[in-house]
Amino acid sequence: MLDGQVLVDPTDAQIVHAWGIPTSLAEGERDFDVLVVGAGPAGLAAAVYASSEGLKSLIVERESIGGQAGASSLIRNYLGFSRGLSGAELAQRGYQQAWVFGASFLLTRQVTAIRRDADRFALSIDDVVGEVTARTVLLAAGVSYRRLNIPELEALSGAGVFYGASVSEAQAMTGRCAVVIGGGNSAGQAALHLARYAQRVLLVVRAPALSQGMSDYLSTELESAPGVEIRTGAEIVAGGGTGRLEHVVVRDRASGSNTTVDADGLFVMIGAQPHTQWLPDEVRRDSGGFLAVGADVGGEGWPLERAPLPYETSLPGLFAVGDVRSGSVKRVASAVGEGSVVVSQLHGYLQDPAQRDGKPRESAAGTVPRT
Ligand SMILES: Cc1cc2nc3c(=O)[nH]c(=O)nc-3n(C[C@H](O)[C@H](O)[C@H](O)COP(=O)(O)OP(=O)(O)OC[C@H]3O[C@@H](n4cnc5c(N)ncnc54)[C@H](O)[C@@H]3O)c2cc1C
Numbered sequence: 001m002l003d004g005q006v007l008v009d010p011t012d013a014q015i016v017h018a019w020g021i022p023t024s025l026a027e028g029e030r031d032f033d034v035l036v037v038g039a040g041p042a043g044l045a046a047a048v049y050a051s052s053e054g055l056k057s058l059i060v061e062r063e064s065i066g067g068q069a070g071a072s073s074l075i076r077n078y079l080g081f082s083r084g085l086s087g088a089e090l091a092q093r094g095y096q097q098a099w100v101f102g103a104s105f106l107l108t109r110q111v112t113a114i115r116r117d118a119d120r121f122a123l124s125i126d127d128v129v130g131e132v133t134a135r136t137v138l139l140a141a142g143v144s145y146r147r148l149n150i151p152e153l154e155a156l157s158g159a160g161v162f163y164g165a166s167v168s169e170a171q172a173m174t175g176r177c178a179v180v181i182g183g184g185n186s187a188g189q190a191a192l193h194l195a196r197y198a199q200r201v202l203l204v205v206r207a208p209a210l211s212q213g214m215s216d217y218l219s220t221e222l223e224s225a226p227g228v229e230i231r232t233g234a235e236i237v238a239g240g241g242t243g244r245l246e247h248v249v250v251r252d253r254a255s256g257s258n259t260t261v262d263a264d265g266l267f268v269m270i271g272a273q274p275h276t277q278w279l280p281d282e283v284r285r286d287s288g289g290f291l292a293v294g295a296d297v298g299g300e301g302w303p304l305e306r307a308p309l310p311y312e313t314s315l316p317g318l319f320a321v322g323d324v325r326s327g328s329v330k331r332v333a334s335a336v337g338e339g340s341v342v343v344s345q346l347h348g349y350l351q352d353p354a355q356r357d358g359k360p361r362e363s364a365a366g367t368v369p370r371t
Contacts, residue, residue, distance in 0.1 A: 012063075013108040013127070022105050025058075025128060029104065032058045034346055035123060035134035037111045038275070040067020041332045042322025043140035044094035045339030051101035053343060055350075058132065059103060060125055062110035066091025067142045068323070069332050073158045076171075078332055090332070112278055114318070119356070121317065136346050139291060139313070139320040140339060141275035143330075148181075148268055152240045153248075160245025161266045164330065169265060173198040177262045179248055180204070181236055182269035183213035188222055190267055201228045202261060204250055208233045239266065274324045284314035290326035293319070304358030309345045311338065316358060317349060 007014055017023045034050050036043045039061035050057040064070060072087035099105065106125065113124040114137060122131040145163035148154065153161050162169055170193055178198040180191045183205040191203045203222065209232055210219040222228055231250060237258065239248035248263045274289045284292040284301060297314040298307055304316055311319045321338035323330050328338070349355050 011108075016064075016107050021107055023108050023127075025106060025132070026104070029058075030130070030132055031120070032056050032104075032132070032134040033350060034058075034136045034138055035060065035111075035121070035132065036138045036140055038067060038140040038142055038322075038324075039065040039091075039095070039105070039107070040140060040142045040322060040335060041069050041090070041094070042142070042335035042339035043067070043138070044091065044098060045336040046138050046140060046321065046343060047098035047103045047105075047339075048094060048101060049340050049343040050346065051098055051103035053347065055343070055346065057098075057103045058106060058134070059098070060106045060109055060111050062108065064091075064107065065095045065105075068145075068164070069335075071158065072332075075332055076169075087332075114279065116315070135317070135350055137318050138339075138342060138346070139276075139279075139318065139324055140322045140335075142323045142335075143272040143274045145268065146271040146273065148236065148270075150236070150238060152238060153236070153245075153266065156239075156241060156245045159243065160241065160264060161239075161268065163268050164272065169267075170194050170197050173265050175199050176264035177202070178265040178267065179236070179261065179263045180267045180269060182271075183207045183210065183232075184269065184271075185213075185215055185218055187267075187269040188214045188218040190269060191222060191228055192218075192225060194265075194267070195225050195228050198265075199227065202250075202263075203228060203230045204234050204236055205230065205232045206235050206253065236266070239263065272323070272330075276324060280315075282315050283318065286326040288326075290328070291320040291324055292326050296326060303360055305361050306355060306358045309349065309355070311342045311345055312349075317356065319345065 013023045033055040034057050036046050036059040039059050043059055047059045066087050069087035070091045074084040075087055076084040110126045111123055112126055115122050120133040120135055121137045122133050174197045176198055177200045178194045179202045180187050181204045191201050195201045233253045234250050236248050237251045247260050250259050250261055276289050284297050291313055293313055294308055294310040301314055311321050313320050319342050321342050322335035
């Protein structure tokens with residue numbers, strides 16, 4: 001390693017630590033103005049703006065910086081980078097920028113619990129003894145896409161196999177064969193978008209009919225779209241290529257018969273799971289587990305007389321941005337944008353006691369427990 005030390009079978013945390021990246025908190029550093037959960041594009045943008053504007057900030061990331069974007073070999077639709085840039089480079093630049101402004105980072109550590117403690121939040125972080133406190137918390141915890149778990153296709157992730165919409169890959173499909181897996185609206189929209197460029201788009205749906213998971217207008221449009229073939233009651237069971245995806249194997253679920261299909265791009269859209277399971281029940285989520293914010297949390301359950309701020313969750317002082325937010329756009333630029341603008345709401349919350357403490361609503365069904 002850098003200092004000549006040899007690590008035998010090291011953990012991720014040991015490797016990161018050996019590179020001089022912080023995996024533990026400095027002595028006495030236990031209380032922050034803002035604690036950001038997740039160092040994907042949204043969390044990194046918040047880290048840059050919060051620390052550059054004088055907020056004492058801690059960013060906790062359970063894996064590595066960059067989040068999903070860090071897994072993208074070439075982001076083609078980020079403003080100002082006409083030739084694209086790698087997600088890892090974007091993340092590294094964001095990390096350095098935030099660090100220069102004085103943000104603290106804790107990598108390979110996961111936030112596991114949060115509770116209100118008087119005028120602060122108290123958070124548990126794995127492998128950190130005791131609790132860390134913060135006056136505001138920003139959830140930028142993102143999502144994971146459900147994986148195919150087919151080893152030969154996992155090996156081609158980023159080399160023709162893409163999780164999520166990856167719409168910026170659509171142009172690269174010009175004149176080529178694209179396969180989309182998924183029966184929801186996002187899969188339908190991706191198939192239509194790809195059909196504008198690709199020579200042929202095959203939509204593979206497990207359910208026996210499109211109507212089981214897709215809006216009527218979308219399935220009607222797909223059924224008449226030129227160049228789009230739909231196979232319902234089917235699934236992808238294998239695939240491969242030399243260094244890049246070249247084909248997939250589609251199985252008909254009823255007959256069990258397999259067909260090999262040419263494929264230059266495979267877009268897997270079989271569900272996104274937001275990282276919100278660890279949050280307490282008071283934090284309102286939609287049916288998919290995504291966090292409700294702003295106007296969506298008003299009404300019963302919101303404990304204060306003032307209205308929630310635009311990115312504030314149902315727990316006053318707890319904010320959410322990026323892919324983890326209900327209704328988010330799921331792009332690098334929107335995550336960066338939300339992570340940047342939420343900082344002005346954090347300032348507002350911290351500076352204005354009326355916003356911070358607010359008057360409890362007489363009629364609130366359940367006020368937030370304060371210990
Ligand atoms: C392969 C791939 C390619 C893509 N390509 C493009 C593209 O070209 N253009 C584009 O615009 N978009 C692209 N996207 C989408 C884009 O990457 C996401 O919209 C964006 O990364 C969302 O940012 P985020 O910060 O909200 O969440 P994420 O990127 O998901 O980051 C969330 C982070 O939070 C961490 N975390 C979660 N829970 C905890 C916890 N409890 N404690 C600590 N840390 C936690 C996670 O480990 C993760 O690092 C791509 C996505 C993928 C998967």
